[in-house]
């Protein structure tokens with residue numbers, strides 16, 4: 001396992017995110033032109049997905065109910081506040097660029113849908129979901145918004161702040177994923193199946209732009225960027241210990257996906273179980 005981003009304080013001691021040693025995807029200096037209507041449409045689409053993601057991110061507050069320690073409770077309160085602030089920051093970016101958001105793409109809605117089953121929420125939203133959010137903010141937006149545009153430096157300053165906080169959220173998600181896997185090793189297979197499913201719907205998100213991809217300096221990178229994100233997520237899953245080193249054959253993958261879907265389907269009817277009132281005395285060191 002390799003780690004790239006250094007210590008992240010909010011997720012507690014030893015929490016580092018499992019970015020591989022790979023460099024971030026390189027867009028080769030390609031940028032959008034924020035004065036061109038076609039480019040503005042694409043940036044509007046990307047920012048609209050981000051805005052929706054931040055709005056649903058606030059529901060991490062719901063994990064407070066399932067938090068199994070005071071550390072977890074503290075984290076979710078802090079994260080919910082940060083996600084609310086991100087929502088506002090993206091609204092500021094829309095205003096700065098004189099844009100109005102469009103509804104979120106169905107893939108983004110699917111990937112960010114709330115899950116009441118805590119182990120799935122932790123893996124799918126915090127570890128993997130927010131990991132991909134960071135790819136979009138850090139690799140895509142920070143590289144392809146043009147510094148020559150007078151509105152961009154302030155926007156990038158806001159985005160960098162968001163990225164730092166997203167790194168903390170991922171670090172937490174990964175730490176919790178490791179803990180849950182140690183506690184419930186049977187989760188490995190459904191986790192792997194769900195990751196396969198998530199990776200299989202990802203290309204549908206960029207399909208709308210494929211026709212234009214050939215002659216646009218940024219869009220031409222989309223297939224490469226998509227492959228980079230998928231590769232990085234598989235590496236993340238390997239580092240967390242639920243993705244096998246060599247990709248299993250189609251039958252095993254299909255079985256893992258069915259298991260993942262079954263756990264996911266069951267999770268849709270799960271009621272989250274409250275914890276703090278059962279553990280507070282011990283957690284406070286008064287036991």
Ligand SMILES: [Fe+2]
Nearest residue numbers: 054057083086
């Ligand atoms: Fe966020």
Ligand SMILES: [Fe+2]
Nearest residue numbers: 057130166169
């Ligand atoms: Fe986040």
